Amino acid sequence: MKLQGQVTPATTAFIAAHPQDYAVAYLPTYASELNPEEQCNAVVKRTMVSGKVTTSGAACCDG
Template identity: 70%
Template sequence: IVAITPDGQLYARHFRTSISSHCVIQALRFFRRKIGTPLLVVWDRLNAHRSRATAAFIAAHPQDYAVAYLPAYAPELNPEEQCNALVKRAMANALPDSINDLHRLARREFGRLKRHPEMIVRFFRHAGLSVTGIA
């Protein structure tokens, strides 16, 4: 699970399982510790984002999280999708010897992207998004 910020920061929380509500909640806690609060979380319509458990967690922490959903079937509006696409392209011809090797390669590519905040800022611009400070 990846969190990106309009100023070009990237935070990743890697899981070795399909993404569930439990994973989403763990990632939210991780991002809150790393980024601070409050967080505006902009999500696609993944079931784990809309689950009862995730909704209950968000409701229990209203001072820490605000949630907005992207329209259904609109990956072009999600700058995080461009992060994933870039990492996937970089790994297109990789031949990992194991699952551990695959995870190491993914972490390495996200680490490379993290060192280029200007690209992440461009992903927000490409999606037509701008975020302004709220007093």
């Protein structure tokens, strides 16, 4: 399913008029695996559940 803003005639015309400047990749309306914030939240949740919480927070989002 595409977001409404991605398929409006104005958006489609603008992208078509500037093919050298834009490439469009239609993503699902919600894909948590593609969102870095969600990945970081998953690390925090796993750390809290495992009981290995540190005060530095350095483990969050390091990779």
